[in-house]
Amino acid sequence: MHDSAVLGTPLRVQDMHKRFGQFAALDGVSLAVDAGELVCLLGPSGCGKTTLLRCIAGLERQDRGIIHLGARDVSGLPPQARDYGILFQSYALFPNLTVAQNIAYGLTAASRDEARRRVAEMLDLVGLAGSEKKYPGQLSGGQQQRVAMARALAPAPSLLLLDEPMSALDARVREHLCGELRALQKRLGITTLMVTHNQDEAMLMADRIAVMNHGKLEQYGSAQDIYRAPATPFVAEFVGQGNWLPFERGADGLARVGGLSLRLHGERANASRGRLFCRPEAIGINPVVQQDNLFRAQVREITFLGNRCRMRFELNELPGHALLAELAPEQMPRLGSADIWVSLPPQNLQVFA
Known part of the structure; x- marks a missing residue:
């Protein structure tokens, strides 16, 4: 022993x-x-x-x-x-x-x-x-x-x-x-x-x-x-929740997702096509300062989970493609209505080619 x-x-x-x-x-x-x-x-x-x-x-x-x-x-x-x-x-x-x-x-x-x-x-x-x-x-x-x-x-x-x-x-x-x-x-x-x-x-x-x-x-x-x-x-x-967006590279270097044009971050900007991945909590909701990749969206459902709220929404240019965001309960009053602004920050978008 x-x-x-x-x-x-x-x-x-x-x-x-x-x-x-x-x-x-x-x-x-x-x-x-x-x-x-x-x-x-x-x-x-x-x-x-x-x-x-x-x-x-x-x-x-x-x-x-x-x-x-x-x-x-x-x-x-x-x-x-x-x-x-x-x-x-x-x-x-x-x-x-x-x-x-x-x-x-x-x-x-x-x-x-x-x-x-x-x-x-x-x-x-x-x-x-x-x-x-x-x-x-x-x-x-x-x-x-x-x-x-x-x-x-x-x-x-x-x-x-x-x-x-x-x-x-x-x-x-x-x-x-x-x-x-x-x-x-x-x-x-x-x-x-x-x-x-x-x-x-x-x-x-x-x-x-x-x-x-x-x-x-x-x-x-x-x-x-x-x-x-x-x-x-x-x-x-497998680990945690996430959102997926299939994209193709446009002539201007931006990622095209349906009717959206998205700016990507650093070396991630090189892939010509693939899928973008984003964690729900990495999405900005009605951000108080101007951010890249800012789009109009419609809230479809909000679920209260105690220490956080999970929101299902659709971007106006991507109808029928539901995405998830997570926010703290104290952020809820900032929503105002079902019509919101959503930011997909370039540094939070991971590219899988």
Whole structure:
């Protein structure tokens, strides 16, 4: 066993391939996770994220590719020789064992006294001190997940693998537990790889996010990078809301969208045709100062979402093409009527050629 204060170990995955019959679950995925970093594998069902996690754990055997945990090549090692803790969405606690027995399950090399001390330490760590003698059936879902977390951390592994650990919990418990898990992971400095299809969970917890689709890595970066500068149309659509406008370049260099002429920003102005992408909150509504790409529009629908309002509108020159904008509730009085001015700032328009 290692001391839990030791900083986590870096993880490196190179050129991972895995097929199930004709289906390519992993198609050349490479990924580096720094020591002590929490990385989320984010993507829709069937994108390959769980297969990648299972290959790293040794629960699936990759067809090709190398896995390094620190300086060790663990690509061909059995699961028990890879030095990781794993947490599944189903908790996988033994119902006939007490909380203490569940947590001590992986401490086979420890003496009875060492195991008892480690169990108490882990329960204190996850906020369940005094629950040693309870059975899983006597605990709430959130408490069971904490016990599963304590069991995964008890042997002080170099790497923590999380497979959709919050998906069975209701939204309020999930958000609270996400915050707790992130704080715990930072305190222990343990390198962590987490699978999720929930983008809010990924944004809330991750140092970096790896967005996967069809067995490939589409983009790898901070939540801010992925949201503000999506590398591919898939990432733009999968992470957050967005607006799309097909365009062609006019002789004057402006982008033509139906009857509109749009000015684009810097190097984005070079593509001759493609699609423009814009986040709802990047659209200006009745701007108080003169802005580029200012057009008349008609409000079609406004939805109140508590801390923001979502507005569906159509530009006068693009009837039938609904766009979304988001604004703060205090901006609502500025609307005045259903007839508004809308600005599509050039710096907020991303071009996909």
